[in-house]
Each structure stands twice: as C-alpha cells, then as structure tokens.
Amino acid sequence: MSRRRALQSLALAGAAAALPRRTAAATPARRLGVALVGLGGYSTDLLGPALRLTRHCRLAGLVTGSPHKIAKWQETYGVPDAAIYGYDDIHRIADNPDIDVVYIATPNHLHKPLTLAAANAGKHVWCEKPMAMDAGEGEAMIRACRDNRVQLAIGYRMQHEPNSRRFMEMARTQPFGGIVQLRADAGWFGWRQGADDAWRLDPARGGGAMYDMGVYCVNASRYSTGLEPVAVRAWDETTRRDIFQGVDETMRFTLEFPGDITAACVTSFGRDLNTLHVDCERGWYELSPFQSYDGNVGRASDGTRFTAQLGASPRMQAEQMDQDALAILEARPPRAPGEEGLRDMRVLDAAFASARSGGERVRIAG
Template sequence: MNSRRNFLQKLGVTALALQLAPIAGWADSLPNDHGADEGPVLRVAIMGLGSYGERVAEAMRSCKKAKLVGVVSGTPSKIKTWQSRYGIPAKNCYNYENFDAIKNNPDIDAVYVITPNGLHHDEVIRVAKAGKHAICEKPMAINAKEGQEMVDACKAAGVKLLVGYRMHFEPKTLEVIRMRKAGEFGKIKFFQGLCGFTIGDPTQWRLNKQLSGGGSMMDIGIYAINGSRYMTGEDPVWVTAQETKTDHIKFKEGIDETIQFQFGFPSGATASCLSTYAMNNLDRFFLDGTDGFAEMQPSTGYGPIMGRTHKGELNQPITTHQTVQMDEMAAIIFEGKQPVVPIDGDEAVKDLKLIDAIYRAAKTGEKVEVKL
C-alpha cells in the first residue's frame, strides 16, 4: 500500500460504489437534513487533485448544500480531465502562480486545500487573503505555531477555517459520543487508539520531511490523537511517548516509523495509542468506563465503520463521510451551525499542540505537560 489513503480505502468492505449508495429513511438522525434543498449552496474549489481530492470530488456529486465548481493544480492535464469530468468552467481553473486572482471570482466561496502537510500553512493563508473560506485537510499544519498563524490569518480576513475531520459526522462515532455524554459508560477510565499501515513507495511525499513535517504521526497518527479527545470528551494534560525505528533507510532523520504515546486527562483517565508506518491491521478504538465500553474496528477508515458497545452492535447506517462533511460545512459557513465536535482551526491547533508534545516527549523521554 502506497499511502494512508489507500490503506483507509481498503479497510472494511469498501468499494466506493458502496460508500456512495443512497441511504433512505434516516434523514431525521443524520447531523444534517439531506432531503433539504433550500438555502445557499457552498461553491467549492479543490486545491490539490490527488487521490483524496478525487474522493472528495466524487462524494460531492451527492451533496445537497455543496458543489464542486473550481480546481487549483500545477498539472494542466489534471485540470483538463477534471473540467471534463465535473463540468468545471475555464474561468474557475487556477494554477499555483495565478491562484491569487481567485479573489476576483465571485462564483467560488471556499477552497479545500488537499495538498501535502508542509504546504497547508502558506496555501491557507493565500486563500484567506483572497477572501475565500478555507477548508484544510488534517493535520492542518506541521506544528502548532504554523497552525495558529493560519487561524489568525483567517480571522483577520473574516473567513472561516474548517478542517477535514470527517469522523466528527460519522453516525456510529456520534452514537458513541452520545452514549458517553449520557453517562452510559459510567466514568471514563481508558482509551486505546491503534492507527497504522505498512507504507510503500519510499519516494512519496509522506516520507519527505519538508513536505510531510514528519512520518506516521503527521499522517495516520492524527486519528488516534483527535479520537482520544472526542471519545473521552476531555483534553490531555500530559503526554509521554516512545519512538521505535527499524528501517533507517526508508525512515530517515525526522521521519518517524512508529511512535507509542500516552495521554493523561484531568479526570484521571488515560490513553495508550500507537501510530505506525510499519504494521498493518491497525484501525481500532477502544473506550472503557466503569459501566460499559465501546469498541470500533475499523474506527476511521473510508469503508464501513464497525463497532459494538456493552449494549450490543452499533447499527447506524453507512454514510459517505465526505458527502456528509461537505454538506455540514456548508451549514456551518452559511447557517452558523455548531457540530457535535468542532471542526474549526482552533480544534486543529489543539491536535497540533499534542503532536508537538508527542515529538518532544519521544525525543527527551520525559513527561510533557500540555495546556490546550
């Protein structure tokens, strides 16, 4: 497998056609009423036309409140292909040299940045300066300092900054969160998050420090970090971490292969997590409380999320994560809707502060206190 996205795509029984299948009779329990055609439509340009950009574009075909209307790419052939496939007019197509002219285009409301991590900072700030709402893939930046600069730039420009936390709208995930808030697990004591796959092509950008900002922690690890927070309902106050590297050729200096990390929460609950580029079959969340538990496996993949609690199997319907995400983002931008779990830049900066602390703890071997 060459990437996290291939890994996630192949988890579960995951043909894209299955994911895009219509879901009937469940509108009332979705975070957003997908039967509603009223209100403005969020007109989106995608920046970065790689595999995940394609997945988002395909999912947006089913959106009711968001529409793909533009592209930004440094590859002319990709632009031409996308124009044909999605009916994108030439006036809404940009490259990285002329992109700033998007500020004069009234037919684009937001730009979804789906490029390597190391490029997010500058690109989101360019989006903000152009007066467009910014949507950014996670992790939002390569460290908390850059992330905060992105948040500040968007606030100064008066535009929204949202991050692609698609799991914040996933039905089984939301059911576990609901149960936890209702006290059905009792006092939360422990969370475990296992995220990993065996990475392939050694020349890909994810193994390039300048583009990725790190290794597995800057890729698959974000799921365990963010998941530990929404599953427990708390933010960590301390971090410990240990790094293991077995292949120093593929995983050069600054590119982590495997990191185990632990969190401590104000309530006394703890978390034990793993992020790796060297092991497959790792996509599992486990939450334990005094009165019950929740287990999700797969927990974050593109394919059907599966899970059970002490009360039985989770049977919420399968959704196309990116379709729901984009419709929800439209509601957040146009209607001021508040999601169950935030997806804004401030939420993303918290995860980046934890990534910074994990790297520091792994390097020093010390417990690192954090304040989010």
C-alpha cells in the same frame, strides 16, 4: 470554570468570529461553489466524487501544482479554464464570485500558505488534517481567517460520522460509568509509493505516521473523553530506517487526561491498525474499524452493536462537506473549527518533543 469548559468557550468564540461576510443573502437552498486545492489521490478518488453527492456544494474550481492533471479533471467535471489556478496565483481566486470555499488537500507543509492566501482572497477554507506543521502555523491560519471574517473548518471526517458522534455523546452521558482508560490505534501497512504520496516520507513536507495517522488517535481520544490531554509520553519505534529517513514509521504514545484517565495509542506505516476501545467503570465499548472511509462498526459490553450508518465511500466525505457548507450558509460555527485542529497540533508538538527525548513526559500547551 473548568479547563475543559474554558477551552470549549474559547473555541466557540473563535469560530463565531469567523462567520461569513454576506450572511443576509445566504440560504440553505444555495449550493456553495468549492475549489479543490491539490489534485492527488484524496481529491481524485474521494472529494471530487463526493461533491457530486452533496446537496449544498458543487465543484466550482481547481487549484493545482501539477498542470498535467487538469485535462482529466476538465474532461470529468467540466471545470472551465477561468476557474483553474496554480499554487502561485491562487490569490486570483478573489476575482471569481462562483467560488465560495477552497478545500485544501495538499501535503501538510502547504496548508498554512494556501490557507492564508485563500483567506486573504475572502474565501472560506476547509483544510485537511493535520491542519499544519505545528501549533504556531495553526494559530496563524486561525488568525488569518478570523481577520478576513471567513470560516476555517478542519477535515475531521470522523466527527461527521454517526457512530463517532455517538461516542462523543457517550462521553457526556457515561452509560457505563466514568471512563477509566482507552486505546486508539491507527495504521496501515504497505503505504502508497506513487508520485502523489512521496511526500509522506519527506520530513520537510510533513511526512511520517504521526502526522498522517496519529492525528486520528489524538482526535479520537479527545472526542471519546470530552477532555483535553495535559501531558504525553511518546516513543519513536521506527525499524526500517533505510526507508523512513527522518520520519517516523511507528509511534507509540500515551496521553494523560484529567481524572487519571489515560489513552494508549499506536500509529504506524508498518502495521494495519484501526481500533478505538473505551474502558469504563461498568463496561466497555469500541469501534473497529473506527476511521475507515466506510464500514465503521463496533460493539459494547452490554451487547449493543454499532452498525455502519452512512453507506459506501465517499458518502462520509459528502456528509462532511454538506455539514460544513450548512455552517457557512446558516452563519454558525462548523463542527470542527480551526481551534479543534490547533488542539491536536499542540498534542503532536508535545509528542514529537517527547519522542526526541526518548519518552520523557511533556506537558501539552493549553
């Protein structure tokens, strides 16, 4: 069995072990109650509005470390007092049968403790990317969800986007021949500096471009090849050390895949970057932008055009949540289970180690 197939088998086995406890009563007609954990910009601007567009979900609770935000959410969505929790008492969510799933959209350092609390409360978990601070935390999250027989899905919204899924299929069918190399760049200049985003400059909370944007490059490189990288070289190219103290402003890294395929990647808080380009033996194809909230479009060397599919934001988040809800209701693995996030964490761990060494080649744990 190939390394790739073995990894896929392990992922499916792990996801299958996390099927819901009460599958007999679950039907696709049921709308799952979702509690949003973390009421920052992503929840406020995208997840909350997206829940109003979903067919299989509904907003059923709030978990926040910022009590001053609650009144506005209650005014907008009508969430009752009994369905509001803090980070310190999230365990009480076990007593609320209206909540089936928690969606964790907090700074990265809170992903593990909140996932463990939710899983131990018997709730399914949807967690934003990156899933954790390192692979060890990711393994603990997977184990907790498996032991409590709840699903863990990682918020890889691009894996629910039609053009990205078309790239996944092209990795399998290879319409332009074998893949030779690819490039994935993700970055945005002028990062948000509001109170909700201060953590992006804090190493203790998972700040920096690699955690925030680099994971798009890593995940896209993996799903565009259908392969797992074996090694990485990375270089921290931070120039504004007065602002980015202890976190990376810009990271350049190269992933090595089986078959001598390479992925050249750049992620940055100092440059606007948003392209996924795949070179093959007999042509090429790309998406640019490839990880925006909407309008992800592209082209190929034979004249093919990849047009936007889902409509305006937040349709992508609604599609993601609906697909993850159906996975629970139909008792099947989600598109991006915890094991998918864990593979990216192993790449990030190796990339950070390489960057600390000045770009030495580091093998990725398998």
